[in-house]
Amino acid sequence: MTMTIAEKILAKKAGKSSVEPGDMVEAEIDYVMVNDITGLPAFEVFEKFDCQPLREKTILIPDHYVPNKDVASAEQARAMQMFAKKYDMPNYFPVGTCGVCHQVMIEEGFVAPGRLIIGADSHTCSYGALGAFGTGVGSTEAASAMALGKLWFKVPESQKYTVKGSLEKYVMGKDIILHIIGEIGVDGALYKSMEFYGSAIESLPLADRISISNMAIEAGAKAGIIPPDEKVFNYLKDRVRGDYAPLYADSDADYSEVYEYDASEISATVAKPSLPENTAPASELSHITVDQAYLGSCTNGRIEDLRVAAEILKGRKIASDTRMIVVPATKRVFEQALSEGLIKIFLDANAYVSGPTCGACLGGYMGVLAKGERCISSTNRNFLGRMGHKESEVYLANPAVVAASAITGRITDPSEIE
């Protein structure tokens, strides 16, 4: 029987020689992660079990509302701290040590090829970029996995996306996934696992691949997996915790759908409000002014993203009617940006730079939009009111477009200001 990557991982973790779409399996979990929002309900459920958590497998990362924005969020973060203390949890990453959960999971070496990782956060699918099966779950499920180290899954159908050719300058992994979602729609991969292949994907740095896998959920997918290669193995050297074994699809594996794209035909792409499928080339939206430009998040808050933006911002100033907010995804990204002089470039351009947090990405705090305001954002969701008032608007784009738009004060294809 031939299998896709998703099928191989689920079969292996369920201790079976093969599985097929629709099968129900109980599979061994490598790691389970909760954040400050989903953690609290998971801890409440966990206490009903009257057992010890699997300490090595459980990861606790406060990131959404920390540093605490108000009393309610302070209580939430405190509940996580208390839980970590009570059970002496080794993988608790409090404020000051970490950052946005998915990037922390990757940087800290929890994510590796062939692993099955669940997180009580929908963007857990990001881990597919390293050849892992990562998927979002509910708090009750996370609690159960913390106790048992396993969870049930329905084996999804897989889809194959092949992107050939090479990308133009200032066109990134983000544009590939926005382009795909623009074509297949926000339910184009419902229930399914997306797999990405082709020369364009192979030539992408890992950072760009993470942006692609990160947004698989925006097409309704359960996972978004890229076959791991040397770039992944090199990244994991000196970083990965434990052993890992990459798994690849059989060459004649069955896919429910097959799509092909030519990278050279993909331009710097923007998703207009209020769905990620509402895409248009950035160059066609140059009349749209922006009040805020946001660079950060699990989609595009890595050092590679900051470098692209800094290159454009260097020696320039943010438009007077626009504010720019830069949030390195993690402490490590922040340190790297500092040592490379990127933070200085952002500050010189009059951008506001903050420590790692999800804050603005989900309209939580710091960077919330007023009624009628517009933000060009490197994040992954532009739902109604996602970053603030229900009549504010979010346009999703890559870091180069965000930086170029911050300079002109309107949506700008970076090639326009070269």
Next chain:
Amino acid sequence: MRSKIAGRVWKFGTNVDTDQIIPAEYLVTGDPAELAAHAFEKARPEFAGEVREGDIVVAEENFGCGSSREHAPRALIGAGISCVVAKSFARIFYRNSINIGLPLVEAAIVADDGDNLEIDFKSGIVKNTTKGVEASFPPTPAFLQKLIDAGGLVEYTKTQIKNMGM
């Protein structure tokens, strides 16, 4: 769970989202009974008052789409719904329902409000005894049946922990 159930139909259409099942303003409690008092409050205002223990919800495609709120299946359990029959379910609603012990059947059965339905989980047949039609559905995978029989994921996990002697 019993292997056979029978009940009166509440019929819904396609894309019934979790906001319809339980509006966001009532998400201040996780208690099934309290939630049930507001189930389908906007879509079917008569539901909460007229629903009876053992009634069955029947719908078309993509039942339970939208947010991941576990409160939706909780509200249906609180209302006494014994099973939801739909052509297809949204992924997270499906998981949440199974995990908290609400039986789901993926089948295309012709039905209207007030019809009588019989569901045989062993043979995988759902019968509309009012209309004299039936449809088959794949048996619930053994593992999920175990989970449902145990009363959901919390109870299942407790049993597993006991068995493992943790």
